[in-house]
Amino acid sequence: MSKTASFDLATSNGLFGRLLASIDRALMASARISLRNGDLPRFGL
Numbered sequence: 001m002s003k004t005a006s007f008d009l010a011t012s013n014g015l016f017g018r019l020l021a022s023i024d025r026a027l028m029a030s031a032r033i034s035l036r037n038g039d040l041p042r043f044g045l
Contacts, residue, residue, distance in 0.1 A: 034040065
């Protein structure tokens with residue numbers, strides 16, 4: 001018996017969903033660059 005729960009999130013194909021996805025990609029790229037340089041990545045905007 002598993003004690004974890006999962007639920008499906010509705011995918012948002014609208015403009016707001018694409019905007020959030022592009023912000024997420026930019027933040028992840030920044031975190032990868034920071035880790036490669038040996039710095040701690042800044043979280044959030």
